[in-house]
Amino acid sequence: MKRRLAPAKVNLCLHVTGLRSDGYHLLDSLVCFADFGDYVSLTPAAETVLTVTGPRAEGVPTDGRNLILKAHEFFGEAPEVAIELEKNLPAASGIGGGSADAAATLRLLSDLTGRPVVENTARLGADIPVCLQDNAVRMQGVGEVLTPIVGLPQMDAILVNPLKGVSTPEVFKALVHKKNAPMSHCPQGGSLSEFLNWLDQQRNDLEPIAKELVPEIEDVLDSLSAAALARMSGSGATCFGIYADRPSATKAAAKIAADHPGWWVQQVRLN
Numbered sequence: 001m002k003r004r005l006a007p008a009k010v011n012l013c014l015h016v017t018g019l020r021s022d023g024y025h026l027l028d029s030l031v032c033f034a035d036f037g038d039y040v041s042l043t044p045a046a047e048t049v050l051t052v053t054g055p056r057a058e059g060v061p062t063d064g065r066n067l068i069l070k071a072h073e074f075f076g077e078a079p080e081v082a083i084e085l086e087k088n089l090p091a092a093s094g095i096g097g098g099s100a101d102a103a104a105t106l107r108l109l110s111d112l113t114g115r116p117v118v119e120n121t122a123r124l125g126a127d128i129p130v131c132l133q134d135n136a137v138r139m140q141g142v143g144e145v146l147t148p149i150v151g152l153p154q155m156d157a158i159l160v161n162p163l164k165g166v167s168t169p170e171v172f173k174a175l176v177h178k179k180n181a182p183m184s185h186c187p188q189g190g191s192l193s194e195f196l197n198w199l200d201q202q203r204n205d206l207e208p209i210a211k212e213l214v215p216e217i218e219d220v221l222d223s224l225s226a227a228a229l230a231r232m233s234g235s236g237a238t239c240f241g242i243y244a245d246r247p248s249a250t251k252a253a254a255k256i257a258a259d260h261p262g263w264w265v266q267q268v269r270l271n
């Protein structure tokens with residue numbers, strides 16, 4: 001049996017810089033990864049089946065709609081495997097979920113067969129190439145132009161989701177300003193406060209629209225007001241708060257979870 005973490009991806013900022021003639025939006029985003037996520041395991045079997053377990057399994061498809069099975073198909077002549085997905089990340093929440101699971105599946109199949117992960121994974125989903133990365137990366141184009149960013153500080157953070165799913169296509173459809181400025185040059189190798197000063201000047205251009213679709217996002221951001229920086233990830237509704245140190249993050253996570261028992265609250269380390 002082979003098992004892998006499919007980490008949550010967090011868009012520390014996400015600028016929409018243009019629209020391609022085929023309708024895809026051009027993005028400029030700084031993406032990092034959490035030390036928390038789903039787990040995907042593969043065991044050689046007579047036929048390929050997917051089972052989904054874990055606290056956030058409800059409603060996740062186990063048939064061909066699941067990106068894990070699409071990734072298995074996409075790998076090409078993949079061996080038959082029993083796949084178990086331990087679902088810890090809320091679905092449709094802007095932190096990668098299905099794309100992270102698909103990327104983990106491709107890497108597990110690569111480990112199992114000794115064949116490299118196939119190219120052009122963007123055809124499987126715009127977020128798959130970025131989820132195949134291990135470390136922070138600047139994502140441009142429609143998600144396929146990736147530049148590693150080294151020297152980001154380790155960040156103690158909380159992820160908070162009001163458990164309201166957001167449809168990514170719906171958010172992009174409602175976008176009015178499609179040609180915003182790209183992110184400015186990211187400082188690498190500096191202190192946390194220097195990095196956060198820079199990050200504070202960047203944006204998530206999808207946040208205003210997602211807030212209109214899901215007003216609870218405003219409440220989530222309010223709950224993170226004690227953080228050094230709080231913002232929405234991806235197309236939402238998950239927001240992250242970055243804290244000065246681990247004890248501050250732990251204290252804030254406990255308070256938010258107690259004040260909002262219906263929300264998903266997870267302390268993480270981002271890098």
Ligand code: ATP
Nearest residue numbers: 066067091092093094095096097098099101127234
């Ligand atoms: P992104 O951050 O890339 O926009 P997301 O977190 O918003 O992704 P997903 O968690 O991938 O979105 O879920 C989007 C939809 O995809 C879900 O509503 C679900 O029906 C379907 N889906 C397919 N495969 C998976 C999977 N492995 N895990 C969760 N949802 C999946």
